Amino acid sequence: xxxxxxxxxxxxxxxxxxxxxxxxxxxxxxxxxxxxxxxxxxxxxxxxxxxxxxxxxxxxxxxxxxxxxxxxxxxxxxxxxxxxxxxxxxxxxxxxxxxxxxxxxxxxxxxxxxxxxxxxxxxxxxxxxxxxxxxxxxxxxxxxxxxx
Amino acid sequence: xxxxxxxxxxxxxxxxxxxxxxxxxxxxxxxxxxxxxxxxxxxxxxxxxxxxxxxxxxxxxxxxxxxxxxxxxxxxxxxxxxxxxxxxxxxxxxxxxxxxxxxxxxxxxxxxxxxxxxxxxxxxxxxxxxxxxxxxxxxxxxxxxxxxxxxxxxxxxxxxxxxxxxxxxxxxxxxxxxxxxxxxxxxxxxxxxxxxxxxxxxxxxxxxxxxxxxxxxxxxxxxxxxxxxxxxxxxxxxxxxxxxxxxxxxxxxxxxxxxxxxxxxxxxxxxxxxxxxxxxxxxxxxxxxxxxxxxxxxxxxxxxxxxxxxxxxxxxxxxxxxxxxxxxxxxxxxxxxxxxxxxxxxxxxxxxxxxxxxxxxxxxxxxxxxxxxxxxxxxxxxxxxxxxxxxxxxxxxxxxxxxxxxxxxxxxxxxxxxxxxxxxxxxxxxxxxxxxxxxxxxxxxxxxxxxxxxxxxxxxxxxxxxxxxxxxxxxxxxxxxxxxxxxxxxxxxxxxxxxxxxxxxxxxxxxxxxxxxxxxxxxxxxxxxxxxxxxxxxxxxxxxxxxxxxxxxxxxxxxxxxxxxxxxxxxxxxxxxxxxxxxxxxxxxxxxxxxxxxxxxxxxxxxxxxxxxxxxxxxxxxxxxxxxxxxxxxxxx
Numbered sequence: 001x002x003x004x005x006x007x008x009x010x011x012x013x014x015x016x017x018x019x020x021x022x023x024x025x026x027x028x029x030x031x032x033x034x035x036x037x038x039x040x041x042x043x044x045x046x047x048x049x050x051x052x053x054x055x056x057x058x059x060x061x062x063x064x065x066x067x068x069x070x071x072x073x074x075x076x077x078x079x080x081x082x083x084x085x086x087x088x089x090x091x092x093x094x095x096x097x098x099x100x101x102x103x104x105x106x107x108x109x110x111x112x113x114x115x116x117x118x119x120x121x122x123x124x125x126x127x128x129x130x131x132x133x134x135x136x137x138x139x140x141x142x143x144x145x146x147x148x
Numbered sequence: 149x150x151x152x153x154x155x156x157x158x159x160x161x162x163x164x165x166x167x168x169x170x171x172x173x174x175x176x177x178x179x180x181x182x183x184x185x186x187x188x189x190x191x192x193x194x195x196x197x198x199x200x201x202x203x204x205x206x207x208x209x210x211x212x213x214x215x216x217x218x219x220x221x222x223x224x225x226x227x228x229x230x231x232x233x234x235x236x237x238x239x240x241x242x243x244x245x246x247x248x249x250x251x252x253x254x255x256x257x258x259x260x261x262x263x264x265x266x267x268x269x270x271x272x273x274x275x276x277x278x279x280x281x282x283x284x285x286x287x288x289x290x291x292x293x294x295x296x297x298x299x300x301x302x303x304x305x306x307x308x309x310x311x312x313x314x315x316x317x318x319x320x321x322x323x324x325x326x327x328x329x330x331x332x333x334x335x336x337x338x339x340x341x342x343x344x345x346x347x348x349x350x351x352x353x354x355x356x357x358x359x360x361x362x363x364x365x366x367x368x369x370x371x372x373x374x375x376x377x378x379x380x381x382x383x384x385x386x387x388x389x390x391x392x393x394x395x396x397x398x399x400x401x402x403x404x405x406x407x408x409x410x411x412x413x414x415x416x417x418x419x420x421x422x423x424x425x426x427x428x429x430x431x432x433x434x435x436x437x438x439x440x441x442x443x444x445x446x447x448x449x450x451x452x453x454x455x456x457x458x459x460x461x462x463x464x465x466x467x468x469x470x471x472x473x474x475x476x477x478x479x480x481x482x483x484x485x486x487x488x489x490x491x492x493x494x495x496x497x498x499x500x501x502x503x504x505x506x507x508x509x510x511x512x513x514x515x516x517x518x519x520x521x522x523x524x525x526x527x528x529x530x531x532x533x534x535x536x537x538x539x540x541x542x543x544x545x546x547x548x549x550x551x552x553x554x555x556x557x558x559x560x561x562x563x564x565x566x567x568x569x570x571x572x573x574x575x576x577x578x579x580x581x582x583x584x585x586x587x588x589x590x591x592x593x594x595x596x597x598x599x600x601x602x603x604x605x606x607x608x609x610x611x612x613x614x615x616x617x618x619x620x621x622x623x624x625x626x627x628x629x630x631x632x633x634x635x636x637x638x639x640x641x642x643x644x645x646x647x648x649x650x651x652x653x654x655x656x657x658x659x660x661x662x663x664x665x666x667x668x669x670x671x672x673x674x675x676x677x678x679x680x681x682x683x684x685x686x687x688x689x690x691x692x693x694x695x696x697x698x699x700x701x702x703x704x705x706x707x708x709x710x711x712x713x714x715x716x717x718x719x720x721x722x723x724x725x726x727x728x729x730x731x732x733x734x735x736x737x738x739x740x741x742x743x744x745x746x747x748x749x750x751x752x753x754x755x756x757x758x759x760x761x762x763x764x765x766x767x768x769x770x771x772x773x774x775x776x777x778x779x780x781x782x783x784x785x
Contacts, residue, residue, distance in 0.1 A: 006486075006489045006490075007421070007486055010419075010422065010500060013500075013504060014422075014504060014507065017504045017505075017507060017508050018507060018508070018511050020508065021507075021508040021509075021511035021512050021515075021544075022511060022515065024512065024540055025511065025512045025515040025516060025536075025540050026515070028536050028539050028540040029515070029516070029519055029532065029536060032532065032533075032535045032536035032539060032540075033519065033520075033523075033530045033531070033532050033536065034530060034531050034532070034533060035528070035529065035530045036529035036530055036531065052533075052535065054531060066735055066736075069655065070654070070655020070735050070737070070739045070741060071653050071654065071655050071732075071741055089653060090653060090743065091382075091653075091715070091730060091732035091733065091741050091743050092732075092733065094704075094712065094713040094714060094715065095712070105533075118383075
């Protein structure tokens with residue numbers, strides 16, 4: 001094989017590999033990307049069942065209740081226009097509190113509840129997840145909680 | 149005065165970078181050797197000045213100088229010494245200054261130590277290095293001045309994010325940055341070689357040690373960052389496929405590919421254009437990483453400041469450098485003579501497969517990382533997490549492991565397929581035995597494949613030493629063996645952790661116990677503890693396994709500046725794994741939440757990472773020694 005041909009073969013192989021990677025990645029993205037919802041999105045568009053999604057908003061005032069087992073937490077997420085009940089079993093993040101922002105990762109149930117497998121609260125007092133800041137601006141009824 | 153001196157040093161360093169670039173251009177374009185000869189000293193002084201600016205910033209943090217804006221916003225006088233010191237780069241401006249400092253020092257090191265390159269190529273390399281530095285000096289001076297004063301001075305600072313108040317902060321960012329910036333040296337070498345049309349084995353031999361150094365530091369930085377996240381975040385995970393983690397993984401993948409292709413170029417004079425391309429890609433990944441982390445576009449503990457102007461600045465730099473390098477590549481690549489050819493079944497063939505698979509993984513990680521950002525600009529908010537990356541990149545990574553096992557057992561240039569089968573028989577046998585044995589404790593598809601392949605790779609990685617005179621085996625061969633073995637060890641740890649981890653989540657009163665894996669964990673009591681700048685509620689746990697019992701003290705820690713709390717996990721390391729404990733919140737009935745994990749062989753993940761870096765260090769020393777010996781021989785001849 002001549003050097004020129006070998007170079008061409010290698011270049012084509014590399015190109016093929018990158019294209020395959022792109023296709024694989026995009027097809028996997030379709031199933032695996034988890035979309036972000038606010039309670040009013042769910043109210044408007046219906047429940048996104050059977051896939052992992054993120055739910056974001058404020059933890060409603062007075063809604064946090066702990067179950068008898070001591071590890072399950074029930075609370076309501078609100079974006080000012082609608083609310084969604086959430087169930088979470090685990091240790092809540094330190095910055096999780098009522099009237100403060102939260103992003104829950106998990107799945108919607110047919111009865112409308114959201115079962116969270118993970119909760120993300122603000123990382124620190126100055127910080128708010130960009131998704132949430134965006135959603136807050138949309139509803140315009142709640143000012144982003146900027147902390148201290 | 150210290151702040152003003154720091155700013156002056158920074159301006160001077162920036163001016164020297166401009167001078168360095170101008171002199172390199174004149175030296176090469178006009179053929180003025182006298183001007184070119186001054187490029188080396190200028191590069192050294194520029195590095196020293198940048199380091200001086202960094203030292204002065206650290207000094208300001210240590211003094212808690214509250215007339216400096218950056219110190220006020222990110223430090224507090226009551227903070228422990230180590231976090232004042234490391235806190236100098238625990239913020240946007242300081243970390244960019246650290247970036248530039250390492251860049252300057254790397255340029256200085258090239259100027260001092262690089263003797264094997266032709267002088268013209270070296271001058272072109274230092275010119276390219278100065279171009280990169282110039283952009284970052286401009287970035288610091290015009291949009292991220294770390295030395296800005298605050299008038300009137302504040303009584304005290306706002307403090308440092310408690311998640312960052314950990315010894316890891318002293319180690320993780322400098323290591324990772326050395327890796328990132330080391331790749332800028334590889335990039336500059338590639339640009340230099342393109343400018344002087346000097347792409348060949350000599351260039352590859354000169355570039356290899358710098359790539360190795362960058363790669364070693366990236367490996368260490370990623371390993372350290374992973375362990376830090378593991379024990380600090382209290383989620384029991386060691387890799388989250390967080391965009392910021394991907395930002396460090398992507399340069400590593402590109403650097404790993406570059407490391408292997410540069411070896412083909414140095415040894416066999418093949419893959420010339422590809423190696424140059426990879427050097428450009430590797431540095432692009434560093435820049436993209438810096439952009440992702442520093443622009444505040446991401447949701448992360450690393451996103452210190454959300455300022456669109458800064459993001460745009462880094463993006464512009466990225467476009468200029470990468471676009472410029474690619475344009476140069478396109479213009480000059482026609483003049484790069486084709487290298488030597490090789491058979492598909494050969495060491496070169498194996499290394500090409502390695503490079504292709506690494507590129508594919510890199511592509512997948514890149515798409516997964518950038519997709520949410522692209523989607524966001526179309527108004528769709530989504531996140532891409534572990535399910536995507538594991539599903540898309542996992543199988544290809546396992547294929548890469550198979551190639552890694554076979555590749556080093558192939559001969560250069562041409563090999564007989566039959567002979568190869570004989571050489572890989574033992575590793576394949578090890579894989580099959582492990583695969584069959586694991587069927588009895590079925591761990592799930594990916595972990596099963598991972599553990600089986602790890603067994604095969606472990607055997608295959610030491611096979612290159614088989615029937616060799618161990619004394620006469622070159623040190624860099626040991627380096628390769630150790631690094632590949634490290635991958636096997638790390639892979640075994642990852643697979644074991646994802647397959648066999650046991651988790652318990654309970655609420656218990658004092659005196660009650662919970663079981664997890666082979667341990668029984670009893671809550672003896674809770675007591676308050678006071679630290680240097682925090683107070684905490686500390687659990688006294690007794691972990692019992694057979695007759696052994698150990699005390700563990702996870703904490704719920706409260707910081708006053710800024711007002712935050714963190715869960716400090718307590719970890720018990722045994723030979724066969726780790727017991728990971730986290731203390732949660734109390735409830736109205738006097739119970740405390742405990743989250744416990746038993747993670748068999750999880751420590752192998754980081755132990756493997758250290759082995760990989762050690763392997764890199766052995767190769768580096770081996771290569772440098774051999775080159776010095778051949779230089780001495782050439783001098784005698």
